Amino acid sequence: MTANEKLEQKQQLLENIGKQLRENVDSNRHVDRELKALHKALYSEEPIDTVEIGKRIDALNEEMKTQRERLKELNVFRETPFEVPPEDLEYVLQEYPIPSPFLKFNFDTDLHVSNMFTVFDDEETQEQFSILTGGAFDEELTQHGHRGFVEAMFSDNFHEDIAFTVMNAFFWVLFFKGDSWLPVRSYTLEILRLIPKAILEQYPTPEDFIGAFSQFTRKTLASRGHLLTQGPSYLW
Numbered sequence: 001m002t003a004n005e006k007l008e009q010k011q012q013l014l015e016n017i018g019k020q021l022r023e024n025v026d027s028n029r030h031v032d033r034e035l036k037a038l039h040k041a042l043y044s045e046e047p048i049d050t051v052e053i054g055k056r057i058d059a060l061n062e063e064m065k066t067q068r069e070r071l072k073e074l075n076v077f078r079e080t081p082f083e084v085p086p087e088d089l090e091y092v093l094q095e096y097p098i099p100s101p102f103l104k105f106n107f108d109t110d111l112h113v114s115n116m117f118t119v120f121d122d123e124e125t126q127e128q129f130s131i132l133t134g135g136a137f138d139e140e141l142t143q144h145g146h147r148g149f150v151e152a153m154f155s156d157n158f159h160e161d162i163a164f165t166v167m168n169a170f171f172w173v174l175f176f177k178g179d180s181w182l183p184v185r186s187y188t189l190e191i192l193r194l195i196p197k198a199i200l201e202q203y204p205t206p207e208d209f210i211g212a213f214s215q216f217t218r219k220t221l222a223s224r225g226h227l228l229t230q231g232p233s234y235l236w
Contacts, residue, residue, distance in 0.1 A: 027067055034060055082196035082206070084189055091186045092193075096176035099194070107168040107195060111147050114164070117171050121146040137224060153224055157216045159202050166213070169194045188213045 038056060041048060084092055099107075106114045126146070130138055141149050154167040169191045177186075188210040192199055203209035 027063055031060055031063060031067075080196060082192045082200075084193070088185070088189060091183055091189050093173070093177055093182070093186055093190050096173070099172060104195065108162070108165040108198065109168075110151055110164055111167075114168055116168060117175075119146045119150050133223065149224075153220050157220060158212070162198050162202050165195055165198050166191060184214050184217045185210060187217075 034056065038053065041053065103116075106116070111117055111119060126141065129141070137149070144152060151164070151167065155163040157163075158166050170187060172194070173187055173190045177190075191213070192206055192209065199209055200206070203212065
């Protein structure tokens with residue numbers, strides 16, 4: 001699926017979810033009015049039409065059932081939390097903002113579409129990068145551009161379904177915690193905590209993802225990780 005197709009799919013999904021939420025709000029208001037009317041009828045001194053009351057209660061039950069079904073469809077924004085094993089709790093990072101479900105919804109898109117991080121592509125950056133890497137990637141950088149170069153680091157090492165998700169989650173943690181030296185294990189655990197469903201679909205055993213990301217860090221990031229990125233903004 002192309003980036004444009006993904007974007008169109010997300011926009012359509014968001015429109016559908018917005019419609020569902022508006023319908024639920026309207027339905028909640030209707031249910032609230034009906035419940036108040038039923039309460040007033042039941043506790044008044046006027047004669048009660050039990051058949052009519054029963055029909056209205058049945059109708060409310062059906063309406064609330066429909067509401068519950070609509071809410072189930074919103075699970076696209078919900079994740080089953082990743083439980084960090086007790087022996088790894090020392091690696092868990094604290095005190096950094098967790099992206100909202102709506103923001104994480106864009107994590108599986110490229111840098112252009114997600115619009116969360118911008119890769120510097122000025123001549124000074126390219127010259128600095130070339131010096132730091134001994135010109136090893138000059139041809140690749142010229143061929144693919146700075147943004148394509150950064151994205152390729154992830155798409156060449158992870159399944160296409162999670163490559164950009166891992167990339168954006170990593171950059172998110174790096175931006176807020178990258179001013180300190182941290183174990184790679186901390187980064188992998190935070191990525192798992194941010195987006196467990198997508199990661200665990202490809203790596204059912206969390207330790208396999210930790211191993212894959214550690215290898216990626218050693219073989220790919222360590223040799224290419226001098227490029228400047230900004231996004232909220234970060235230099236790495």
